[in-house]
Amino acid sequence: MQKPEHHIFVCSSFRVNGNAKGVCQKKDSTNLIQYLESEITDRGLDALVSSTGCMNLCNNGPVMMVYPDNYWYGNVDEEAIDEILDALEDGKLAEDYLFVS
Amino acid sequence: MQKPEHHIFVCSSFRVNGNAKGVCQKKDSTNLIQYLESEITDRGLDALVSSTGCMNLCNNGPVMMVYPDNYWYGNVDEEAIDEILDALEDGKLAEDYLFVS
Numbered sequence: 001m002q003k004p005e006h007h008i009f010v011c012s013s014f015r016v017n018g019n020a021k022g023v024c025q026k027k028d029s030t031n032l033i034q035y036l037e038s039e040i041t042d043r044g045l046d047a048l049v050s051s052t053g054c055m056n057l058c059n060n061g062p063v064m065m066v067y068p069d070n071y072w073y074g075n076v077d078e079e080a081i082d083e084i085l086d087a088l089e090d091g092k093l094a095e096d097y098l099f100v101s
Numbered sequence: 102m103q104k105p106e107h108h109i110f111v112c113s114s115f116r117v118n119g120n121a122k123g124v125c126q127k128k129d130s131t132n133l134i135q136y137l138e139s140e141i142t143d144r145g146l147d148a149l150v151s152s153t154g155c156m157n158l159c160n161n162g163p164v165m166m167v168y169p170d171n172y173w174y175g176n177v178d179e180e181a182i183d184e185i186l187d188a189l190e191d192g193k194l195a196e197d198y199l200f201v202s
Contacts, residue, residue, distance in 0.1 A: 001158075003173060003201055007166070009110065012154065051154035053113065057102075065108070067168035072104060100104055 005046040006088060009065045010036065010076070012051035032062060035078050039085055047088075060099040074099030106147040107189060110166045111137065111177070113152035133163060136179050140186055148189075161200040175200030 010033050033051055040047045057063045060074030064084070071093055073084055080097045087094040111134050134152055141148045158164045161175030165185070172194055174185055181198045188195040 001201055003171065007168070009151070009153065048156075050110070050156055052110065053152035055149075055151055065168075067108070067166075068171040070104065070169040100102060 004048040006069060007048050007050065007067045008036065009050050009052050011055050011057065011061055011063045032076060032078070032081065036081050039081060043085060043089065045085065045088065071098065072100040073097040105149040107170060108149045108151065108168045109137065110151050110153045112156050112158065112162055112164045133177060133179070133182065137182050140182060144186060144190065146186065146189065172199065173201040174198040
């Protein structure tokens, strides 16, 4: 296999025991991941999506990190995903959704 | 908050519904995360650890990605973690555990 050009991590609030709880889960992060994956396929982006356990960034949740670019986005919804992927295709940041620069 | 110098992701096999199943979980990835976090604290490394859902890299599991460095390690156990963190402190790769270069 080859490393993807982008590896996108979305907080899904899993606790260590596997329970999905917390803010990001309540804000529908599971459906966000499905939306993100379908958008990546539609756009033909070379990006891998992984869910993560709770990152203790709940005030900004759902959060989404794009590596190795090192972009940290917060309060992500479907509109945010559209803007973030638009920017990624152009090699840019979606500044409106950054919560750590 | 500030971004950490290293963000380390460890596959913990969570499925979308939150169940922790699969190879990495069976190989004790939950305890690995605790070991990794205690080693990071002991060494004073600026590194954040997050668990991830199944990455479909089970043949190489448990897997561990270090970003933004973009190092992908496989078959990780406590000995591997020691070598990987030793290398990270020296700004190097632990080549024995890379499964994608």
